[in-house]
Amino acid sequence: MKLDVIRSIWPWLFLLSMSIFFEVWARLAYDTSFLFNLFNIQSILTFAAAPLLLGIGVTFVIIAGGIDLSIGFAMGFAAVVFATITSSLGGQDPLVALFIGVIATMLIVMVPGMVNGWLIAGLHIPPFIGTLGMYGVARGLGFIVADGVTVPVNNPILFQLGTTKIFGLIPIPVLITAIVVLIAHFVLSQTRFGQYTYAIGGNREAALRAGINVKRHTLLLYMISAGFAGLAGLIYTARFSAGAAQAGEPLLLDSIAAVFIGGASFFGGSGRIFGTVIGALVIAIIQFGLVFVDVEPFWQFLAVGIVIIVAVLVDQSRTRISNGGK
Amino acid sequence: MLEVKGVSKHFGGVKALNSVSMNLQAGEVLALAGDNGAGKSTLIKIISGVHAPDTGSLAYQGQPLRANSPLQARNLGIETIYQDLALADNLDVGANIFLGREPMKSFLGMTKVIDRQKMLKESREVLHSLDIEIPESSLEQPVRNLSGGQRQAIAISRAIYWNAKLLIMDEPTAALGVPEQRKVLELIDKLRSQKIGIIFISHNLNDIFAASDRILILRQGRVVGENKISETSREEVVSQMVSG
Numbered sequence: 001m002k003l004d005v006i007r008s009i010w011p012w013l014f015l016l017s018m019s020i021f022f023e024v025w026a027r028l029a030y031d032t033s034f035l036f037n038l039f040n041i042q043s044i045l046t047f048a049a050a051p052l053l054l055g056i057g058v059t060f061v062i063i064a065g066g067i068d069l070s071i072g073f074a075m076g077f078a079a080v081v082f083a084t085i086t087s088s089l090g091g092q093d094p095l096v097a098l099f100i101g102v103i104a105t106m107l108i109v110m111v112p113g114m115v116n117g118w119l120i121a122g123l124h125i126p127p128f129i130g131t132l133g134m135y136g137v138a139r140g141l142g143f144i145v146a147d148g149v150t151v152p153v154n155n156p157i158l159f160q161l162g163t164t165k166i167f168g169l170i171p172i173p174v175l176i177t178a179i180v181v182l183i184a185h186f187v188l189s190q191t192r193f194g195q196y197t198y199a200i201g202g203n204r205e206a207a208l209r210a211g212i213n214v215k216r217h218t219l220l221l222y223m224i225s226a227g228f229a230g231l232a233g234l235i236y237t238a239r240f241s242a243g244a245a246q247a248g249e250p251l252l253l254d255s256i257a258a259v260f261i262g263g264a265s266f267f268g269g270s271g272r273i274f275g276t277v278i279g280a281l282v283i284a285i286i287q288f289g290l291v292f293v294d295v296e297p298f299w300q301f302l303a304v305g306i307v308i309i310v311a312v313l314v315d316q317s318r319t320r321i322s323n324g325g326k
Numbered sequence: 327m328l329e330v331k332g333v334s335k336h337f338g339g340v341k342a343l344n345s346v347s348m349n350l351q352a353g354e355v356l357a358l359a360g361d362n363g364a365g366k367s368t369l370i371k372i373i374s375g376v377h378a379p380d381t382g383s384l385a386y387q388g389q390p391l392r393a394n395s396p397l398q399a400r401n402l403g404i405e406t407i408y409q410d411l412a413l414a415d416n417l418d419v420g421a422n423i424f425l426g427r428e429p430m431k432s433f434l435g436m437t438k439v440i441d442r443q444k445m446l447k448e449s450r451e452v453l454h455s456l457d458i459e460i461p462e463s464s465l466e467q468p469v470r471n472l473s474g475g476q477r478q479a480i481a482i483s484r485a486i487y488w489n490a491k492l493l494i495m496d497e498p499t500a501a502l503g504v505p506e507q508r509k510v511l512e513l514i515d516k517l518r519s520q521k522i523g524i525i526f527i528s529h530n531l532n533d534i535f536a537a538s539d540r541i542l543i544l545r546q547g548r549v550v551g552e553n554k555i556s557e558t559s560r561e562e563v564v565s566q567m568v569s570g
Contacts, residue, residue, distance in 0.1 A: 191438075206412055269414075
């Protein structure tokens with residue numbers, strides 16, 4: 001079908017046009033290349049990693065017809081929890097401290113995810129409102145744990161993980177993100193869990209009638225979303241050797257934009273992990289590109305905001321066309 | 327295959343069914359007719375395990391039927407097809423037929439993944455066995471791209487694939503255009519020849535006369551008429567529906 005072809009091509013078109021746009025700008029204004037530059041590519045990938053991690057988690061939620069607005073501050077909450085635990089274990093062997101910090105943080109960050117899932121699946125609160133409430137709660141908790149300041153961590157292994165480039169080429173955060181992308185793609189496209197995520201987003205009633213445990217599935221989806229936010233928080237802390245409650249604040253917009261640019265539907269039922277990957281690259285190119293051509297950073301927010309609106313408009317018109325064609 | 331004896335059901339002070347008896351043979355199509363509120367829905371909900379009867383008994387394939395949930399009824403081979411509620415529009419034909427019961431295969435000996443090849447192959451076979459025409463190119467497309475009649479047919483093939491013996495169809499032709507209605511009626515014919523018992527609710531007397539063997543007319547919770555289609559007329563049916 002023609003529409004499905006457009007749906008799968010459109011994120012690539014977006015990526016291509018943004019790349020060309022900044023390439024031309026860089027050549028015309030500064031007589032230099034934007035894309036054919038190893039440092040730029042590394043920077044774009046590193047820029048893309050955090051919104052992509054958040055985006056992967058929320059891709060699952062959006063495909064099932066939900067939304068998770070709490071991911072940005074869940075990430076910040078995880079970052080300060082991780083930094084606080086790890087630095088409080090400063091007397092221990094660094095590897096032990098790191099290990100305990102990672103495990104404890106991932107367990108703790110599941111709590112906001114479980115509460116989201118319980119509110120939405122158990123108490124039937126609309127996802128938009130339930131997770132907006134959690135946005136406030138996670139934000140408050142993050143600042144409370146951090147006592148309003150940035151929490152530094154002095155852990156040599158963590159520092160290495162956050163800054164080393166494999167073969168001097170691939171930053172470890174990028175590598176971790178790439179591995180996680182592959183796993184998430186596998187789960188979504190090949191397993192029953194993935195299939196049921198699509199089914200719930202397509203027709204919740206049909207999923208129920210088919211005997212799928214929609215409640216439990218919804219709960220798990222919001223835990224996955226929180227889990228990815230937790231991972232993003234860990235990586236943030238590794239990169240900057242510090243945790244901050246506001247670490248993920250601007251990334252909510254970026255990550256949800258990435259999902260919609262990637263072709264997911266606001267109405268649920270469609271979306272792909274690799275779409276979100278492309279979406280995150282588009283956002284990173286816009287942000288890094290604007291820095292590269294020396295535009296004031298405030299324009300980034302404006303640009304990403306417009307991109308979200310355009311992506312959802314395209315989705316709406318696609319949906320309208322396909323409904324009209326029935 | 328199905329025997330309903332003296333079934334009554336109250337909802338609060340309202341008597342929805344009053345000592346209703348009926349039966350159905352394998353390979354028989356029974357139409358349920360009656361005005362809104364006549365008790366058609368309550369009757370099929372009792373058969374499909376949604377409601378329990380207050381009094382009376384049901385027997386299915388010679389055994390007492392005690393389905394306490396639609397899932398139990400389905401496991402016994404009693405399947406209800408609701409119009410348009412049945413399919414996930416964004417999934418393909420195979421995914422819908424196998425939804426909730428996907429076949430799995432081993433992936434590198436480590437884990438299990440959905441066997442899409444098998445879903446496609448089996449779907450093709452069940453559609454073929456029911457003479458349902460869906461172009462090969464559409465089998466792996468989201469079912470939203472298919473017509474209402476094709477979607478209805480997929481919902482029915484899913485039931486058949488999972489060994490439904492008794493199909494309950496609630497207004498199967500209501501949302502369809504005329505050519506599509508005809509296809510669904512042909513499909514009902516095909517199911518009859520495969521010894522499936524069918525109960526179908528319809529407001530459309532043309533469909534009832536075209537597809538069914540017998541008609542049961544309900545009015546205010548009572549059976550007010552039961553006729554062989556070959557021995558009745560539209561006038562008689564309408565008069566029974568209206569005045570009992």
